Amino acid sequence: MSPRVPHPPRARHRRSRTALAFGLPLALAAAGALGYGFLGPGAQNRASAAPASAPAWATATADGFASVNALGQNGTYGGRGGSIVTVKTLADLEKYATADKPYVIVVAAAITMNPVGKEIKVASDKTIIGSGTSGQLVGGGFFLGQGVHNVIIRNLTIRDAYQGVWNDKEHDFDGIQMDGAHHVWIDHNDIRHMADGLIDSRKDTTYLTVSFNRLGQENKAFGIGWTENTTADITIHHNWIRETEQRNPSTDNVAHAHLYNNYLEDDPGTAITSSYGNYARGRTGMLLENSYFQGLTNPVIRDATATLVQRGNIFTGTTGTTGRNESGGTGAAWDPRSYYHYTLDKAADVPSVVKSGAGPRGSLGTTAATTAGTAATLTVAKDGSGQYTTVQAAVNAVPANNPSRVVIAVKPGTYRETVRIPANKPHVTLRGTGASRKDTVIVYGNASGTRKPDGSGTYGTGGSATVAVEADDFQARNLSITNDFDERAHQDIAQQAVALRTAADKVFLDGIIVSGDQDTLLLDTAAKERLGRVYLTDSYVTGNVDFVFGRATAVLDRSVITLKKRWDGSSAGYVTAPSTAAGRKGILIANSAVTGDVSDRSFYLGRPWHAGGDATLDPQTTVRNTTLSAAVRTAPWTDMSGFSWKDDRFAEYKNTGPGAGAASTDRPLLTDAQAARQEVADWLGDWTPTAS
Template identity: 75%
Template sequence: MSDTRSKPRHRRRRTVLLAGAPLAVAAAAALAYGGGFLGAAGADTASAATAAAWADDTADGFASVDAQGQDGTYGGRGGETVTVKTLADLEKYATASKPYVIVVAGAITMDPVGKEIKVASDKTIVGAGTAGHIVGGGFFLGTGVHNVIIRNLTIRDSYQGTWNDKDHDFDAIQMDGAHHVWIDHNDLRRMADGLIDVRKDSTDITVSWNKLSNDNKAFGIGWTENVVTDITIHHNWIRETEQRNPSTDNAAHAHLYNNYLQDDPGTDITSSYGNYSRGRTKMVLENSYFQGVNNPVIKDDTATLVQRGSVFSGTSGRNESGGSAFTPSDFYAYTLDKAADVPGLLKSGVGPRSSIGVGTHQVKAAASTLTVAADGSAQYKTVQAAVDAVPANNTARVDIKVAPGTYRGTVTVPANKPHVTIVGTGSSRKSTVLVEGHAAGSKKPDGSTYGTSGSATVTVLAADTQLRNLSVSNDYDESKDTSIAAQAVALRTSADKVFLDSVITSGDQDTLLLDGAGKRVYMKNSYVVGNVDFVFGGATAVIDQSVITLKKRWDGTSAGYVLAPSTAAGQKGLLVNRTTIGGDVSAGSFHLGRNWHAGGDASLDPQATVRDSTLGAAIKAKPWTDMGGFSWKDDRFAEYRNTGDGAGSASADRPQLSDAQAAQQEVADWLGDWTPTAS
């Protein structure tokens, strides 16, 4: 370019109530430059040590209490673990009399549409990472069924074209008289009737960390004259559902906390009401977040509802409470998150996790592995040779393991070779270095110049590429020839779902080029080093829990720009989150960024947000500036809750997001349905 996770809590705990506990935030400033992986609070990290921990998880909330002869809810733990990919196998093991841990390792389509498998007691049904889908049907837990965990699944698409269609009463999960059931980390959507029904005296239920969306009814509780049901509903994202969010009828104890109810304007589904306490229900509602919901909290005259600590944003209509209820901590211990933090926490934390359902408790096909060592002791001597050996249009992941050393030369992962991981096998990111020294104005052998994008040491054009535990550098020396274009890219990405995990990218001008409108890139636990526009491009990219290091220019002066987004209109741009920005440069000498309208394209709408980060004294008091004749104030630049000597308060020169705006600019908003996981 020219120079113009608070981690979800699942264990049973018998500790004191801790209300309003702050979310854990990693301190990027404490990172050691040459160390191994950085600790990340709330990160969804699968490793050999933790991948199978899910198999020992037990429920919290009312599903954790000792009652009806059942000591909490632990599912099929202790039984055989089986992996299923067909409807016949799923039904065989789910209905069996013995305990089983049933790992769903693919999409299983119900036949006929609307089929609900009758689950027996002592079962865990869990999706393998994000692969487990139940399509066109769901599960039924009948009278007396107990100790069941339904977890980490996507259950979807039995909808037959008419909401509230009693001819197709197909639910995702229905309970009639069951007890001790834990429904956790599922994605439930577009079913013909409701997503979850807790009926006919079902009790000791916990519903946690699920995404319920795009349906007429989220879930209903009750349908009995008896006042029996004890239920905990916490950390669920209920979005674009009209009613029963939930509706709670004749529940003895209903504890709802840290849920996020969202109804966006202009969509096909409009909420009728949010949380509803009816009949003789006793409900406690705490620290939830209601956004755009009509009648967010309602109650019958016969019901009681105690609410405290919730946030209501853009809601309208009834918001009611009254009567005395109960004290949840008399039954179990729990921890409240701050209501203001709930949208961001849930957007990144609900639904299937890639670290659940995998590990030693599942037989998992190993990825193909290629090895590289510069001394000739491996299969290949260069990284490019190993990339060239990957079959075109490969459907399975290929790991390229690179021994410690310095590898000079360019590397390109072409678009027809997705699912490639290039990982250094050394003890730190500095052990394995990929380096070249081309600048935009450098001459190729044929006499032409490389240009900015062509100067990259490593170029990633293939989707689902990962770079891990290595350094990528462009060591072009600007002082040797000041007459040519000095842009010198270390790493260029131009593909969707590129994961940069524990890497160092270093250069001077234009270090990290993130290309491609809407192409998602996620960088974490990493370093970016440079001085001019050294994080730039049109991608939808996140730099998370990392360090951005500012360096002086070739002549020893301190002056530069960190970010230069060239975002297309309607797309998300660059998001810097929980990251430290600083370096051994003069105070007040660097802009956070400027607006790059590539090629003078006025239709672009550059976006950069820097939030929850530590800004060193090098950052200017007016951190944003114009570029190429375009005013940055006409584009999208903002900060939120930054700290450090380079941070500042809101002004015309320093836009700050409101809390409501910040809730829409979380990492999960950038990544959408993609959960980056090292593999």
């Protein structure tokens, strides 16, 4: 290993704001991204007229240690002074982020990283900012290498590189990783559900400020250090860290770690439990001020070699004397105000200040040019702060036969209602706006045998759905859809209880939870002769009997399929029940995990549903490249209603885990040649799901 080069003497004076003020107009270039989709060969970049002055978000500068003059850099101002470009494709984002000159890059769409886990190598002098709440990176993030400096990453949602393994040792898929960078400002982002860490600051990365971010749904939130040197200076303030287990953050050998006004929350309503909160490791010198810790087991811990000073923090619902809440050390005390100015909020106000202020802002990254051609947005909030208080009311407000996308943004809350998107309202996106997909829940409890209020009979299976999608080009993301029908209390009626029913083409389900018991997810088509494609990714589906079923051409990709016990505590069930028409593709489960707290060898992967006894159907389920728990039976397919699974299409390919098995007459495995014709792209055909 090469010897590390020590830092030069660090600056001790505050940055001069006036010295960094520019009044130069900035060119506004759309770079072929004013419309949707990829540029064709030879397409010309189009530039709109330069504004008289740049918007405030294009000239914003960092606070905290990122504002300090040092290492030849005067504070952090990103791409200010360079062109403002708006991007909607991965190719354009990478083109400008890696360029060798300054840019303010406005991300105005949800961009899917290809391959999954890709980290764009950002060059110096860049501002990368989401346009309102529409800028997203799905399945990857950013990498800032040695010497990269003067970078601002703001107002983005970076999410869903998760690969199904909680403490993932194989995939180093971070939201933002920095190795030896300096002068970086990470602000107002929502970073969640990645494969490794949400933010990693490594190899002496310094002069870093991380502010007003939402960090959640992760094993490792924010790791800092892993170096023998004690040189880094870092400010972390006003972040909401929730549903994370460790590194909240963990700071290793950080010379000056200033943490203030952060809100750390361990929500007892989730399956994720924090092992610790803020951690001063090695020879770190940490100052922890006016932060709010709620429900954490070990809210503040330090190594014996570290120095940790606490001032004004509030601890509620923590474990008291049994948990670790530490301070002390022999290092010299230090005052952040000798480096930069800052103002503390009262610790008691931190939950409300941070919850309302962290994450992407609709006011950042937007101008008339960046919003041109983007989707109309309707807001739903139970507390009356939106345009509508129910989801169905917002759907009703969508014009019939609307020609372009309408986003229904649903604020956190539990919405007990049924929702139907009729066939004459295409291009609708249902999107939860919370930090977690668990924050926004649409739930109801009808079952097939539930009687309708008007006395006209029962709902039937399809009619029991909490959310019913009958319109093409529908999307849903970052929310939960649940059917909470109580089987135990209603053993006298038909038990099928659908959470989500789709009967449309080009349905994109991205980062959601669908939960129920029997018949949870009905993937249907508008008619037997109609094509209905569904792509579900980075999601969770829970149930026990035939809980992924129907005649759609459907892909469940990079998702977790959770097996659930029956109402009486027994373990027995079936994952899929396809009713595929002959000549069509059925259900494909790929790159996923089948798991759950049920008995070993108690669940089948599927059985053939010949709906109505229709012998012309040719049901199909393929499960490939998926981790199978021991709950899966050694003979994973079975007959249904007198129809043999062996007469239909059921197969596996390269599955792993204790539930996987060798080829046999009871367990057909695809050959490599057969598998090459059963890829995700074969199911989707000419449709490429793109988040919008």
